[in-house]
Amino acid sequence: MDDTTQVIETDLGPVEVADSGGAGPAVLFVHGTPGGADQGALMGRFLVDAGFRVVAPSRPGYLGTPLSEATATPAAQAALHVAVLDALGVDTFALACWSGGGPSSYELAAAHPDRVRTMAAIAALSGPYTFEHPGEEKPLFTRPGAWLMREMARHAPKSVVKAMTTEEGDLTKEQAKELVTATWEDEGRRRFVLDWVETVIGRRGAGFDNDRARYADLDLPLDRVTAPVLLVHADTDSDVPISHSHQAAGRLPRSELRTVTGGTHISAWAGPDETATQAAIVEHLRA
Numbered sequence: 001m002d003d004t005t006q007v008i009e010t011d012l013g014p015v016e017v018a019d020s021g022g023a024g025p026a027v028l029f030v031h032g033t034p035g036g037a038d039q040g041a042l043m044g045r046f047l048v049d050a051g052f053r054v055v056a057p058s059r060p061g062y063l064g065t066p067l068s069e070a071t072a073t074p075a076a077q078a079a080l081h082v083a084v085l086d087a088l089g090v091d092t093f094a095l096a097c098w099s100g101g102g103p104s105s106y107e108l109a110a111a112h113p114d115r116v117r118t119m120a121a122i123a124a125l126s127g128p129y130t131f132e133h134p135g136e137e138k139p140l141f142t143r144p145g146a147w148l149m150r151e152m153a154r155h156a157p158k159s160v161v162k163a164m165t166t167e168e169g170d171l172t173k174e175q176a177k178e179l180v181t182a183t184w185e186d187e188g189r190r191r192f193v194l195d196w197v198e199t200v201i202g203r204r205g206a207g208f209d210n211d212r213a214r215y216a217d218l219d220l221p222l223d224r225v226t227a228p229v230l231l232v233h234a235d236t237d238s239d240v241p242i243s244h245s246h247q248a249a250g251r252l253p254r255s256e257l258r259t260v261t262g263g264t265h266i267s268a269w270a271g272p273d274e275t276a277t278q279a280a281i282v283e284h285l286r287a
Contacts, residue, residue: 005037007064010083013071016064017084018056021048026093027285028081028108029056031199033100033211034137036063039199042192043098043269050282052094057084059104061207072210074103074218081108082115094285095119095227099240099265100211102126103218106248110224119229120281122268123240126222126248129215134208141205149201153194158184161193169264170238179264179271189270196266222251229255230284232277234263256284 005018018041029044031037040056047054059077061067071080081104085093095116097105102124109116139145153160165183166176183189229252233245242259249257258280263271268278 004041005058005064008084008087010080010087012080012083013068014064014066015080015084016058017088019053019088020044020056021051021053024048024051024053025286026085026090027052027054028085028093028095029054030081030095030097030101030105031056031059031062032098033215034062034141034200034204034208035059035098035100036199036204036207038063039196042195042199044096046269046278047096047282047285052285055085055088055090055093057081059101059207061210062204063202067206067210073214074220075107075111077104078108078111081105082112085115091115092117096122096281096285097124098122098268100125100215102244103215103220106220106222106225109227109229110221113224113226116227118285118287119225119227120232120284121229121245121248122232122281123234123237123265124231124244124248125215125218125240126220126244128218129240129244131212131215134212137200137208138205140201141203141208146201149197153197157190157194160197161190164193164197164266165264165270168237168239168266169234169262170236171262171264175236175262179262183270189274192269193266196269222248223253225252226254228284228287230281231255231257232260232268232281233257234260234265234267234271236262237265237267239265
């Protein structure tokens with residue numbers, strides 16, 4: 001836990017939460033794999049700027065939220081998300097998720113149609129997913145690995161921005177060069193990428209391993225999600241293929257797909273015209 005988060009007691013156990021934005025309409029932001037409350041708060045900052053209250057929990061196994069057999073599945077995590085909102089006195093809310101936050105978010109929306117007003121699924125998993133190179137990420141969850149990434153971000157920030165940007169998208173050399181240059185030269189984009197690195201390192205190993213085990217055979221109740229869903233996905237996302245959003249669009253009763261051309265897994269924050277993408281998400285969540 002850090003200074004921007006707190007652990008709250010729910011009916012289903014303790015959960016680490018970042019609660020930002022005050023009295024605006026509530027948005028539950030569910031982080032990716034790996035991630036945590038810090039990631040949800042960072043990625044939800046544009047929603048706070050738009051007047052929303054962003055509630056960002058750490059899923060079980062990430063940072064200060066303990067993992068147990070009772071909270072391991074996406075359905076169980078969905079129930080835990082609702083328990084957080086109950087503890088905070090939030091009744092109806094909008095729902096936003098990114099990447100590995102998709103499974104528990106879809107489960108939540110299907111189970112509580114009376115509480116989820118609307119949903120934005122950003123580069124989100126919607127079905128079975130296999131982690132191709134889990135061994136490459138696991139060192140980041142150790143103290144030496146986290147220290148090394150922080151040192152690189154401090155002393156070689158441009159290299160980190162380049163790596164984090166290009167590794168998240170299946171781009172041509174020209175596209176990658178253009179995107180890296182645009183990200184480095186834009187202070188907001190650059191700061192986001194460097195801050196985002198901090199949200200994928202450290203005490204996240206248990207959650208990562210659990211996601212890897214649970215997501216291989218996902219069977220999500222997409223056809224029971226009655227809230228309107230805005231799907232946002234880059235057509236060159238190399239982490240979660242856009243086929244996940246195409247599949248979701250084919251099964252969700254009410255959905256719209258916004259495709260980002262030539263983007264990456266983090267295009268909604270550091271990609272081609274992220275301002276317009278964020279504006280579309282804000283408009284949808286306000287509806």
